[in-house]
Amino acid sequence: MVTTAAAAVVGVLAGATLTFLYQKSKMRNSTCSITGRTTAPSSTRLGQILSFLRESDKLKLVERSVYVSDCQRKESSAEHSWHLAVMYMALRKDIRFSVHDINQLRMLEMLLVHDLVEVYAGDTPMLENVTTDSSTGLLVEDDQKRARKQEEEAQAAERLFSHLPDDLAIEFRGLWDEFELRQTPTAKVAKGLDKLHCLVQNSCCNGMDYKAYNSTYGNEMPLITKYVDFDPALMLLAEMLLGDAKKQGWI
Template sequence: IMESSISPDLLQQIAFIKEIDKLKYIERRTKLFNSNRRENDAEHSWHLAVMALILSNHADQPIDILKVLKMLLIHDLVEIDAGDTFIFDAAKNHTNTAEESLAADRIFGMLPDEQAEELKAIWEEFEARQTYEAKFARSMDRLEPLLQNASNQGGTWQEYNVQHQKVLEIQNVHACCSTTIDHYVQSVIEQSVQSGILKK
């Protein structure tokens, strides 16, 4: 088989597939459930995708679940270049930085043009948080660490001395999307205060 007979598009896609393996080395601050082991971005992305699949029946509006899955599967790829942005890090808790935009150009740019544009647009839609799908995806992205922290005696709340009010702010992303999930999140926060793993 002549290498020249291989689809050039496929060769670009294979290079991309190899490149994104690096997501497995990007560590988050949050730890696995009932665990002391930090989660990596690939595991995190997988978990959010399954959560979205499972929880989409609680969405308050009709939802394009395929779009949500695409968002969640690729949302952290920019961190291969830009590193994990930790939400309780005051210096770098914003999203869609110039660094992340460059990362998106480089990483999605490895794909054939049309696909590169499609995935970059999906990532930008996620970051802009304007569409219902982007908001629902964001809700999943905040729900997982909440559950992890609650399972780990406060996890990063304790580790970084995060107070109740700050957690309320960060978790103010569910009401947009699902009253059921929002209601549950409020109860987890309340219980965390009551059990003393989250300071008021």
């Protein structure tokens, strides 16, 4: 039987936990602040949110080029977003930016939102947006292909987020824009992890994606370096993953 004293301790701990979670939530960007709503939202607002949820569910149907660990089927963009959030949680203590540089909740929100536009725009593997540099013979990102992709995704963002109430549409679009611009510490880390995840996924299934594109170490390393060279841990992870892929004969 739980004693009165023990029950009191449990109550204090529960209260402290709730207070901590509330204080953490207050650290969010101003566009993500707690509304303090005291009345029930309108059926119109909830209807818009439901419309968005039904539409965003289609992300589960978007197929990426990399395979899941049983090597039997390709990963969906929704699975990628989930695994990316887990990846950040596992690496966050080793990334050089401090807790003051990166808003933890905003980071997770960004990772969950970053590929939602693929509901309409689809997924484009990095190696389909490259061209060969005439001076070096190495693969580099094709500016024209990248600009075309960015325009398609911007239109998809406008279409998808229009399902939401205006305040949420602004919030979701702000997260997506920040990720794409890659100017804040949060966005830089998010984009770096996004690019690294393809290497992680390839390591889960014997480099099947590398082989499909006849990729090489010399091509992969420059493409990933530009997204992770700002952080020692992310750069080391890229070197480990690509070094192992080369050793295994996948690239």
